[in-house]
Amino acid sequence: MGLTGRQQQLLDDWLPSAVIVRDHSWGLIGTLVLELEHHGVRYIAKAGDEADHHLAREIRAHRNWLRPWTERGSAPEMVHADEDAKLLLTRFLPGELVEGTPYEWALDTYHQAGELLATFHRQSAVPDDTYESRENQRTLAILDRPHRIALELADLLRATIEAWPTPPATLVPTHGDWQPRNWLIDNGTVRVIDFGRADLRPAYTDLVRLAAQQFRTQPSLEPAFITGYGSDPRDPAAWQRARLREAISTAVWAHQVGDESFEQQGHRMIAEALLK
Template identity: 30%
Template sequence: MPPSPAAADAFASHSSYASHPDREVHGVRQTKPLPTTVQRWAERRTGPVVAVRDASHDWHRSRVWELTGKGGARWYVKVSPSVKFFTRETRAYRHVVPALGHSRAPHLLNSRADDLALLLTAAPGAPAPGLRLTSVEWRAVHSQAGILCARLHEAGELDRADRTEAEGALAAAAGGAEKYLGRAGDRLTGDEQQLVRDYAAQLRRVGPVPLGYIHGDNQPRNWLWSEAGLALCDFERTRPAARVQDLVILAVTEWLDHPDRKQAFFQSYGWALTDAERQALRCLTALDAVNCLAWGPDNGHPDVTARGRRTLDRLMREDRP
């Protein structure tokens, strides 16, 4: 599933998650209440909570709340949308995220498997898309993102199980093409469907690529920017995979329109992509496009749909002139 849209332009306060205005349906404000059992569980660690704010993404399965204590201290509670995401995120916070360094991500204070709940500290900063940054500031953001992504991708040796999962990641991505093509249906022409199938076949043949731990939703809405620098958040998709998979969203959004940001990222990232990675990245953008065209319209996200259509149109122009 593609990530939900970028954060809104304004942010009422610094947040360790991309905050959205309260959603409205037919003019009525819609918020998600924090389950009482989960709040009581959190308060056993935080002490009494005096304010709760819905800080969820604008997606029906996103459930995140900001908690404020008597002295103004803040924390976040996240209820994962699935056991898989809960397992990935708790493991990431314990074994991968520490490689980012102090203040470069929230910290996991506690987790509760029965409710798929995580209690997190509030990392400094607000999501970059809402800060109206200058071009110079955006380059600085991407430069620091390159540093943090390199740290994440190299966060320890992969054990046997993780290496097996990472080695199969590109084949697994290619294997998802038919599922997304089926969901997208007639949103793609016959020629576009064949283009996606061709790229899926190519992805299976790219050969070895560097492996590591990836963020899984690596884009500015999950980059928190402040005077202290950059921090990352939202690790529910963090997993062992081909490192290049972490660059797909950036390649079809930020870097396509702003090559200077791409240059800043790679200067800090520390190495250039191999030929196999460049080929894999192009194939992955085609799969991202059909994924977006399958998911966006069905979930009411025109910006995700537009991302997929733009990528597919560009690939068709370049490959089927």
């Protein structure tokens, strides 16, 4: 995938004669992430393809929710954005990805990540009587897509979801993919990137990916995170529902994009969520 004509034109207008320093694109989805240099200053340009639905959410997050982080240098600052063209330009945020480094297993990393997330979540809170029912319907629709979940298990999952209560929920700004692959470390300081899944959700939903991965591998990271956050936002019943929804979504999405190891993680998450 390359930039569309409109995206290239906008970049040429915003940063004339900019040089591409590095391509940070993930590869599994059709989003380009390009590091650019212009007059000695580095930027990140994110461009979505026709199927993209993340750029609009990322731009919304920059416009509405990121100030508590950008003011302290904890998140990249938006420079330009064009939602119709699916193009976002931010200032480059220094640091290396936490994932795959010793910082991924350091208690202080998670204490900092908890503090950062608490600042983000506590900006606002909105009551929503329909969140749980919407999420149930969304998860049932995901189960209708192609997947490799056993037929009998898929039927059990549908029945389980259909029997769930739908109590009112409180929604806050959430990152949506809160884990070390979206954290940077710079001289010991944790910073945050990638807001393509940002949305209003219950606070506890930002813990589901950590719980399925790092907290599971090294349990001591969880109390360090909760201490940084300030309290545990997880109600047991709502948390159980969130874990199973995330597990189903992981198994089905990973199958669709051909990521077999991530798909296996999704199947393991389903089994573990059903046990608790």
